Amino acid sequence: MTSEPQPSTSASSAHPLVSLKKVNKHYGPLHVLKDIDLEVARGEVVVVIGPSGSGKSTLCRAINRLETIDDGEIRVDGKVLPAEGKALARLRADVGMVFQSFNLFAHKSILENVTLGPVKVKGMKGGEAKELALSLLKRVGVDNQADKLPAQLSGGQQQRVAIARALAMKPKVMLFDEPTSALDPEMINEVLDAMVALAKEGMTMIVVTHEMGFARKAADRVVFMADGQIVEQATPEEFFTNPRSERAKDFLGKILAH
């Protein structure tokens, strides 16, 4: 299936950073991903939107293999996703992930949450990791909370720590799986601001979200999914003003009605 020669290891920009080819996944009788083809270039910000149950979260989680796929091929920086073991762990270290429910390590301090990856996965020295962590926490505005436990922080603060934790691994691409869906309304913007700043710095991002404002402001491309398929993709401007498919028109009609 993957007998074609691997591209050379030099990190050229010739190949897309993330590519999915004919990816399929079933949950029992449910066909949640149908022949998904998607390429994301280096530095590109792609926002995936669509009604709930459309498969957008599954798509996002498949890219670092938190969800397995039935067939098709996913490549990150030219390399096919390994099945299990050390090679997969190495690849995941290059792919940052931010979850809907934050998933900060509940028994570790904010600082330890951020230093754990660099120290335990990359073998960075403690002092160096702490310096890196504090600078990242400062960047997302929670450096004054470094010694607290996650449960002592608000949802918005926790999610910003989660972003810092992912960035500490110096990932090639960041995946965001509905990062603001579990937040109180007044905390959504602080997280989106951190994400917009990240996008402006040139980070490659794949963002599953319902935040149309973020899509307009930061996305290079909007991918619209429904029923496990990519129905259409376009620039945000084009997608929001002139959606082509009926499904997209219907979806936008529903969410933009108020």
Add this chain to the structure above:
Amino acid sequence: MDNFLTLFETYNVPAAFWVNIQLTFWAAVWSLVLGTLLALMRISPIPSLQWLGAAYVNIFRNTPLTIIIAFGVLGLFGQLQVSLTDDFNLNFFRLAILGLTIYHAAFVCEAIRSGVNTVPLGQAEAARAIGLSFLPAARLIILPQAFRGAIAPLGNVLIALIKNSTVAAAGSVAAEASSLMKTMIEFRGDLVIPIFFTFAIGFVILVIPVGLLTTWASRRLAVAR
């Protein structure tokens, strides 16, 4: 009453309980080690290890402790000549610890697994997402939280172990408390009821602090979410 008190001059009751405390201590340490390994096997992504862990638990949890301990003496030592030391009495003591460990490790494993169930799936996903493979993720993220969620059930296993240490009598550990009780009843049949109460109260005194301590610790160390 005087009759009763002379019992303590003739028989060294605290020394007998000390043997049970030592049996409990070593069996607790080893069954915690073995039980943790078994729990790791059961939650590992490798099907053959999962199967092995499950098989162990189902065999030894469902075998009477008396049979396991008696097998240590009659099977391992008597038939197979397995000896853990040259000292005759110490050998029985160690075989009893082995039997207690093998039996209680199955319960420790299940207590830890119940603790693992208190850890949200997202914790494991986040650990994997930053590039930790199974063992580091288990050691750094899952088990520390699982132990803190398993303190109460682990306390129950320890309580059972303290009382089950008397089964070492079936493994020829003659110095432990229930063996001494039997001896005392044999020679002082007139005091059978006070003797029973002495040993019952002795175990209650040993066990109550364990219950209090684990209840306190499970609240104190609970992971805030």
